[in-house]
Amino acid sequence: MSTRRRTFLGLTAAALAAPALVRAQGAAKVVVVGGGFGGATCARFLKRFAPALAVTLVERQKTYTACPFSNEVIAGLRPLERQQFGYDGLARSGVTVATTAATAVDPAARTVMLADGTRLAYDRLVVAPGIDFDWTALPGYDEKAAERLPHAWKAGAQTLLLRRQLEAMRDGGLVVIAVPAPPYRCPPAPYERASQIAWYLKNSKPRSKVLVLDAKDSFSQQPLFRRAWSDLYPDLIEWVPLSQGGNVTSVDPATLTLETDFDSHKADVANVIPPQKAGALARLAGVADRTGWCPVEPTAFESTLQPGIHVLGDAALAGAMPKAASSANAQGKACAAAIADRLAGRPPQAPRLVSGCYTLAAPDYGFSLVGVYRPDKGELREVPGAGGASPLDSDPVLRAQEARYAEGWFRATTGEIFG
Amino acid sequence: MANVLINAPKTARRGETIELKALILHPMETGFRPGANGTIIPRNIIQDFTASWNGVEIFRMRMSPAIAANPYVSFCAVASESGVVRLRWSGDNGFAVEESVTVTVT
Amino acid sequence: MRRRLAAALAASLLFAGTARAADAPPGAWSCTGCHALSSAPSVPPNPIPALTGRPAVEIAGIMREFKSRGRPATVMGRIALGFSDAEIDAIAEWLARQDH
Numbered sequence: 001m002s003t004r005r006r007t008f009l010g011l012t013a014a015a016l017a018a019p020a021l022v023r024a025q026g027a028a029k030v031v032v033v034g035g036g037f038g039g040a041t042c043a044r045f046l047k048r049f050a051p052a053l054a055v056t057l058v059e060r061q062k063t064y065t066a067c068p069f070s071n072e073v074i075a076g077l078r079p080l081e082r083q084q085f086g087y088d089g090l091a092r093s094g095v096t097v098a099t100t101a102a103t104a105v106d107p108a109a110r111t112v113m114l115a116d117g118t119r120l121a122y123d124r125l126v127v128a129p130g131i132d133f134d135w136t137a138l139p140g141y142d143e144k145a146a147e148r149l150p151h152a153w154k155a156g157a158q159t160l161l162l163r164r165q166l167e168a169m170r171d172g173g174l175v176v177i178a179v180p181a182p183p184y185r186c187p188p189a190p191y192e193r194a195s196q197i198a199w200y201l202k203n204s205k206p207r208s209k210v211l212v213l214d215a216k217d218s219f220s221q222q223p224l225f226r227r228a229w230s231d232l233y234p235d236l237i238e239w240v241p242l243s244q245g246g247n248v249t250s251v252d253p254a255t256l257t258l259e260t261d262f263d264s265h266k267a268d269v270a271n272v273i274p275p276q277k278a279g280a281l282a283r284l285a286g287v288a289d290r291t292g293w294c295p296v297e298p299t300a301f302e303s304t305l306q307p308g309i310h311v312l313g314d315a316a317l318a319g320a321m322p323k324a325a326s327s328a329n330a331q332g333k334a335c336a337a338a339i340a341d342r343l344a345g346r347p348p349q350a351p352r353l354v355s356g357c358y359t360l361a362a363p364d365y366g367f368s369l370v371g372v373y374r375p376d377k378g379e380l381r382e383v384p385g386a387g388g389a390s391p392l393d394s395d396p397v398l399r400a401q402e403a404r405y406a407e408g409w410f411r412a413t414t415g416e417i418f419g
Numbered sequence: 420m421a422n423v424l425i426n427a428p429k430t431a432r433r434g435e436t437i438e439l440k441a442l443i444l445h446p447m448e449t450g451f452r453p454g455a456n457g458t459i460i461p462r463n464i465i466q467d468f469t470a471s472w473n474g475v476e477i478f479r480m481r482m483s484p485a486i487a488a489n490p491y492v493s494f495c496a497v498a499s500e501s502g503v504v505r506l507r508w509s510g511d512n513g514f515a516v517e518e519s520v521t522v523t524v525t
Numbered sequence: 526m527r528r529r530l531a532a533a534l535a536a537s538l539l540f541a542g543t544a545r546a547a548d549a550p551p552g553a554w555s556c557t558g559c560h561a562l563s564s565a566p567s568v569p570p571n572p573i574p575a576l577t578g579r580p581a582v583e584i585a586g587i588m589r590e591f592k593s594r595g596r597p598a599t600v601m602g603r604i605a606l607g608f609s610d611a612e613i614d615a616i617a618e619w620l621a622r623q624d625h
Contacts, residue, residue, distance in 0.1 A: 352555065354607070356604075372604060
């Protein structure tokens with residue numbers, strides 16, 4: 001009881017100390033921009049941790065299409081609808097959902113301008129803008145070219161486009177996947193995608209091949225993927241690393257040709273994953289640095305460039321945490337807890353975050369990479385001795401179990417956020 | 420696994436500026452890193468890369484420990500006459516690799 | 526005095542049925558990304574077990590077994606190693622109090 005009273009009084013004190021606009025309204029205001037895994041989690045948990053807060057979630061789209069498991073949509077194993085979630089659950093939990101775009105941020109006045117002309121005041125702003133593509137990075141590859149050579153790196157229409165192209169491809173065709181240098185959204189996803197496409201080809205177009213052209217020499221959970229590929233898809237997937245000339249330097253959309261420094265590859269279906277940067281709002285808010293990503297401190301995910309603005313998910317430079325849905329989910333909770341504590345006048349406690357990334361190399365062949373993270377010397381580092389990948393020598397029962405748990409994670413986490 | 424990748428045009432017009440690209444697999448071990456047992460791993464780098472066109476040196480590069488593994492070099496040259504472009508890498512522990520390509524100038 | 530009591534009462538009503546961040550030890554909310562905190566059955570059943578209705582000592586015991594590799598696991602062995610025994614006990618006690 002006594003801690004509860006302290007919280008309540010603390011909140012009042014914080015509100016009194018805040019600018020006039022807030023005082024007039026009575027409750028501290030938090031605006032969250034971006035309704036993906038990071039932003040929607042944060043909005044939902046802000047209401048959970050501090051129900052008195054006025055929380056507004058700004059998101060352009062009525063329906064969110066989740067990326068995890070979208071590679072199964074490409075393989076034809078899953079309808080896109082199972083990736084889609086609305087914001088009614090957040091609204092029911094007390095979050096004000098504004099279905100519009102944020103067009104400008106004024107960090108000094110602490111306001112966000114919306115496309116519909118509204119100006120929202122905030123005590124704390126959370127931006128979770130996901131990724132944007134760097135359309136200038138790869139000659140020949142722009143938004144128009146993406147209609148010919150889909151990236152499918154934001155789930156939705158692009159996912160279905162790649163699916164349709166695979167369905168239309170002749171047996172004996174060549175599918176080329178171009179993978180950028182890090183950092184990019186979800187490090188193991190290009191290789192899961194190669195596996196899923198191989199699954200489809202093996203079952204439907206067995207004379208076809210997948211060629212992965214990579215701008216790096218090693219990748220996440222490489223031994224597990226190599227094992228899965230030799231177990232499941234011998235001779236179907238070829239991976240060309242940077243040191244073997246894998247770096248794609250330009251594409252020709254007219255001929256579906258991908259040029260590397262040393263070779264030229266004509267594809268039947270080309271999936272080009274372009275280089276990436278933080279979503280546009282990060283630049284509008286002034287929280288992205290020269291790398292294109294957003295440096296943050298490791299307790300509340302507050303920008304080191306703009307006080308009062310927090311950055312979550314793929315857009316953030318979150319130390320050792322991978323750019324992944326479960327990272328964004330963990331960060332959303334940690335950020336919500338820290339904001340609730342701070343607005344109540346309590347010092348935020350150092351978070352312990354867990355990320356878990358599942359890969360499905362086939363419907364019944366799963367493995368995982370987990371990490372446990374904590375603030376250490378100013379950034380998020382892994383807790384030594386914990387985390388890591390699934391064992392390389394694992395029996396089929398365990399692989400199948402991980403595949404079921406992957407689906408279980410997806411349902412639990414999307415239920416917690418959107419349900 | 421190719422140890423060397425070279426990309427040079429097979430043909431060029433006289434006076435044309437052409438780009439030559441070469442990549443070699445090499446650990447470029449700096450000599451500053453401790454190994455698993457705590458002792459320093461001895462330096463093992465490529466020190467020199469040269470290119471010659473019909474025996475005339477057209478490009479030389481001195482490499483340092485700060486250059487990453489599998490060094491990739493790209494440079495330009497003016498195509499003056501048909502001939503053989505010879506690329507040579509040499510370094511620590513007697514490392515020496517030579518490759519050549521032919522460019523026909525019209 | 527009466528006003529302080531009223532404030533306390535208002536606060537307790539405000540936070541009734543919610544779990545505040547400060548109540549949860551570090552890492553506790555990581556569990557719920559996979560494990561349901563509700564005793565209501567999920568449809569279809571989730572292969573990942575819910576964590577409600579278990580006493581703290583049972584949860585802590587299972588976590589220690591994961592940590593010592595004494596219990597077969599997929600991800601839980603790797604996760605449990607990221608927490609000290611005291612941290613595990615605190616999370617287990619918090620979990621035992623939850624049912625949403």
